[in-house]
Structures are given as C-alpha cells and as structure tokens.
Amino acid sequence: MTEPALTALGLSLKVALWATGIDLVLGMAVGYLLARGRFPGRELLDALLTLPMVMPPTVLGYYLLVVIGRNGPLGAWLHDTLGINLIFTWQAAVIAAAVVAFPLVLKGARAAFETVDVQLEQAARVLGVSEFGVFLRVTLPLAWRGILAGTLLAFARSMGEFGATLMVAGSIPGKTQTLSIAVYEAVQAGQDDTANLLVLITSATCVLVLVLASRLAPGRSVSA
Amino acid sequence: MRKIFLLALAAALPAGASAAEVTVSAAASLTNAFRELAQAFEAAHPGDKVLLNFAASDPLVQQIAKGAPVDVFASADQEAMDKAEALALVAARTRRDFVANTVVLIVPAASAFKPATLADLDVQSVQRLTTGNPASVPIGRYAKDALMKAGIWARLEPRFVYGASVRQSLDYVARGEVDAGFVYATDVMAQKDKVRAVLTVPTTSPVRYPIAVLARAPQPALALGFVQYTLSPPGQAILAKYGFVRP
Numbered sequence: 001m002t003e004p005a006l007t008a009l010g011l012s013l014k015v016a017l018w019a020t021g022i023d024l025v026l027g028m029a030v031g032y033l034l035a036r037g038r039f040p041g042r043e044l045l046d047a048l049l050t051l052p053m054v055m056p057p058t059v060l061g062y063y064l065l066v067v068i069g070r071n072g073p074l075g076a077w078l079h080d081t082l083g084i085n086l087i088f089t090w091q092a093a094v095i096a097a098a099v100v101a102f103p104l105v106l107k108g109a110r111a112a113f114e115t116v117d118v119q120l121e122q123a124a125r126v127l128g129v130s131e132f133g134v135f136l137r138v139t140l141p142l143a144w145r146g147i148l149a150g151t152l153l154a155f156a157r158s159m160g161e162f163g164a165t166l167m168v169a170g171s172i173p174g175k176t177q178t179l180s181i182a183v184y185e186a187v188q189a190g191q192d193d194t195a196n197l198l199v200l201i202t203s204a205t206c207v208l209v210l211v212l213a214s215r216l217a218p219g220r221s222v223s224a
Numbered sequence: 225m226r227k228i229f230l231l232a233l234a235a236a237l238p239a240g241a242s243a244a245e246v247t248v249s250a251a252a253s254l255t256n257a258f259r260e261l262a263q264a265f266e267a268a269h270p271g272d273k274v275l276l277n278f279a280a281s282d283p284l285v286q287q288i289a290k291g292a293p294v295d296v297f298a299s300a301d302q303e304a305m306d307k308a309e310a311l312a313l314v315a316a317r318t319r320r321d322f323v324a325n326t327v328v329l330i331v332p333a334a335s336a337f338k339p340a341t342l343a344d345l346d347v348q349s350v351q352r353l354t355t356g357n358p359a360s361v362p363i364g365r366y367a368k369d370a371l372m373k374a375g376i377w378a379r380l381e382p383r384f385v386y387g388a389s390v391r392q393s394l395d396y397v398a399r400g401e402v403d404a405g406f407v408y409a410t411d412v413m414a415q416k417d418k419v420r421a422v423l424t425v426p427t428t429s430p431v432r433y434p435i436a437v438l439a440r441a442p443q444p445a446l447a448l449g450f451v452q453y454t455l456s457p458p459g460q461a462i463l464a465k466y467g468f469v470r471p
Contacts, residue, residue: 070400087401088385170385188283189360
C-alpha cells in the first residue's frame with residue numbers, strides 16, 4: 001500500500017518541480033517586462049496571464065485539451081511533425097500545473113521588480129556595469145524575496161493541482177496519477193485506508209513546504 | 225436591501241413538503257435515457273420532481289454510504305448493488321434488474337482500425353486504450369474480466385487510461401486521444417458522429433442493471449413509484465429508445 005503512495009508522491013514532486021522551474025524562468029522574464037516595459041496593452045497582458053488564477057480548473061483543462069489534444073492545433077502539429085503525444089503523459093501534467101501556477105510567480109516577480117529603485121540601477125550603469133550585470137547584481141538581489149515568495153506559492157499550488165491535470169493527463173497509476181488524483185481515485189473506490197495514507201502524506205508534504213518557505217525567507221514579511 | 229436578503233434566504237431554504245422531490249443516483253451510462261424518463265415521470269406525477277445524480281456506480285454507493293439523501297439507486301452492474309446491499313443501504317425486496325446492455329469496443333470515427341477479435345488489440349499500433357477504472361467503474365470490470373478471459377489483460381493493462389466513468393472514456397475516444405475504448409452499446413448513440421463500434425465484447429457475466437429503493441430514502445413511496453415506472457411499459461419504451469433492452 002505504501003509503495004504506490006510513494007510513487008504518487010514522487011510524481012507530484014517531479015511535476016511540481018518542473019512546473020515551478022518553468023514558471024520561475026517565464027515569470028521573471030514577463031514580470032520584468034511588465035514592471036519596466038512601457039507598451040500598449042501592458043495591463044491587458046497582465047490580466048490575460050492572471051486568468052488561470054481565477055478561472056475554474058475545468059475551464060482551463062478544457063482549453064488545454066482543445067489546444068494540445070491530438071486534434072488541437074498545437075497537439076496535431078506536435079504529433080505530425082515530431083511524433084509527440086502530450087495528452088496522458090506526465091509532461092501534460094507539468095503543462096497544466098505550470099499554467100495554473102504561473103500567475104503566482106508573475107504577480108510576485110512584477111511587484112518585486114517594481115519596488116526596486118530605478119536610481120540604484122542608474123548608478124550602476126553610470127559606473128559602467130552592463131545591462132545584464134545591472135539585472136544580475138542590482139535588480140535581482142533587491143527583488144529576490146518577492147520572487148521567492150511567489151515561487152514557493154507556485155510550487156505549493158502545483159503540488160495540489162487536480163482539475164486541469166485530470167483532464168489532460170488522465171489518471172494512470174505510476175505515470176500520471178499524482179497525489180491529489182490518487183486521493184480522488186481512492187475515495188471513488190471506497191478505499192478509505194489508502195485515502196487516509198495519501199492525505200497524511202499530502203498534509204505532511206505541505207507542512208514541510210511551508211516550514212521550508214519560512215526558513216528560506218526569514219525575518220521581515222515577504223509579501224513584497 | 226433587507227427585503228432582498230429575506231428573498232434570497234427564502235430561496236435558499238429547502239422547499240416545503242407540498243411537492244415531493246425524489247433523488248435518483250444513476251450509473252453514468254443511463255444519463256440520456258434517465259433524463260427523458262424523469263421528464264415523463266414528472267409529467268405523470270404533477271407536482272413531483274426528480275433530481276438526477278449521475279456518476280460511476282461505485283462512487284454513487286460511496287456517496288450513499290456517507291449519508292447522501294438519495295431515494296433510488298440504479299447501478300450498471302451487480303457488484304456495485306451487492307456492495308450497497310452489503311452495507312445495508314438497500315430497502316428489502318426492492319432490488320430489480322430493469323435493463324440489459326452490451327459492452328462494445330469503439331474507435332474514433334476517423335480511425336481505420338478494425339479488429340476482428342479482442343486479441344487484435346495486442347498490436348504495436350494500439351498504444352492507448354480506455355475504459356473505466358475497474359476499482360470503481362462497472363464498465364472497467366466488464367472489460368477487465370473479458371480481457372482476462374481472453375488472456376491478454378496483463379499485456380494490455382499498461383496501455384489503459386482509466387476514465388472516472390464510462391462517459392469520460394467515451395469522451396477520450398470521441399476526441400481521438402486514445403486508439404480504442406470499452407463502453408456500452410448505448411453510449412455509442414450519445415456520440416454517434418464521433419465514435420464507431422467495431423466489436424461486440426463477450427462479457428463473462430450478463431450486463432444487467434439493477435435498481436432499488438434505498439433503506440434511508442427520504443421519499444420511500446415516491447421512490448418505489450419511480451422504480452416501478454422504470455419497469456412499466458411506458459418506462460421501458462423510453463429506455464428502449466436509447467438502446468437498452470429488457471433484462
């Protein structure tokens with residue numbers, strides 16, 4: 001009984017880590033763009049990218065299914081040119097989790113970049129530091145707390161993702177059956193013993209993530 | 225403002241006993257047929273209302289076992305109803321088999337795959353199959369038993385993507401996300417433009433749907449009326465329209 005549970009835990013961690021990694025890179029890039037860029041439709045772009053946070057996971061799952069499904073525009077292209085099928089793979093679960101959790105990193109990163117004093121960056125430029133150097137040595141060190149806070153929330157959200165994941169990745173034991181989906185299957189089948197074990201593991205993992213989060217960002221509030 | 229609040233409160237409270245509501249938990253494969261059946265029942269019982277709750281049979285048993293106020297349970301196999309009886313959820317002597325069905329293998333309408341027997345599924349080109357989860361969905365149990373008898377379950381099992389109900393498996397095939405799937409013959413009618421039945425699956429036990437009044441039914445009299453209606457000639461005529469046959 002413990003082994004399938006640990007497999008599900010491992011899969012949840014793998015999916016959440018990948019999704020968070022992708023979100024961190026994209027979220028920082030787009031967050032910086034939104035904080036510093038001046039272009040028409042900036043707030044509209046922000047709103048569009050925040051949608052996954054407020055939309056029901058089923059709506060999101062349906063959109064993903066239509067886009068990356070075998071008959072969807074992206075899914076058909078991937079299948080015909082690269083021979084890749086995303087639906088019912090753990091990669092599909094990563095995509096679902098990454099989309100759902102993306103606004104959390106984006107919001108944190110944008111707010112963090114906006115609080116960085118532009119004069120400090122200017123000072124560095126005057127001293128001859130390159131643009132990339134300014135970002136790496138001035139902007140990022142001042143913004144990382146806010147970004148980290150958003151990233152940890154995104155990780156937690158990815159771990160718990162259920163609705164959209166079930167729709168695009170299905171529930172294949174050992175392959176796409178994450179912790180949250182395994183709990184659902186166990187309850188559906190009336191296997192309360194398994195469900196109890198799985199929710200205990202899930203709860204323990206969540207507590208661990210929260211404790212880690214407060215350790216990594218000690219002292220003042222990280223709400224940015 | 226206060227008036228609006230009171231109106232909202234009144235709307236949120238359960239209605240009085242003047243019009244009775246009978247809650248029917250039914251197997252997902254009965255979705256289309258029971259919607260029409262319920263309308264006909266309501267027409268024959270003015271003032272009464274049928275509330276329908278569809279899911280795979282085992283989760284329905286779990287809901288009832290956890291205290292859901294359900295009057296009638298209609299299951300897609302004997303095992304789910306046996307579980308309900310073992311948990312003492314069923315009213316004595318009310319269980320009846322009311323329809324029979326057939327299990328079929330379906331493929332997406334555009335697919336050229338045409339297996340002659342179940343053994344033809346065991347080829348490289350068939351990468352993904354679907355049916356309900358055998359742990360909680362009757363169609364999955366019928367399919368698993370048939371494939372075990374054919375001696376290919378162990379080889380095919382890793383290729384299965386399980387649906388939470390037969391209708392989810394039907395949707396997977398209709399969208400072309402899997403190569404083939406096991407559903408009931410009656411389900412094909414619900415997606416007849418998108419899926420095609422290619423094989424009638426020989427099941428190890430007959431596909432007969434039991435229905436029963438529940439022991440803790442809030443409306444036992446109306447519940448019995450609904451069960452009798454499914455067995456009556458007008459009820460059976462509606463069920464036949466959707467492909468269900470007399471048991």
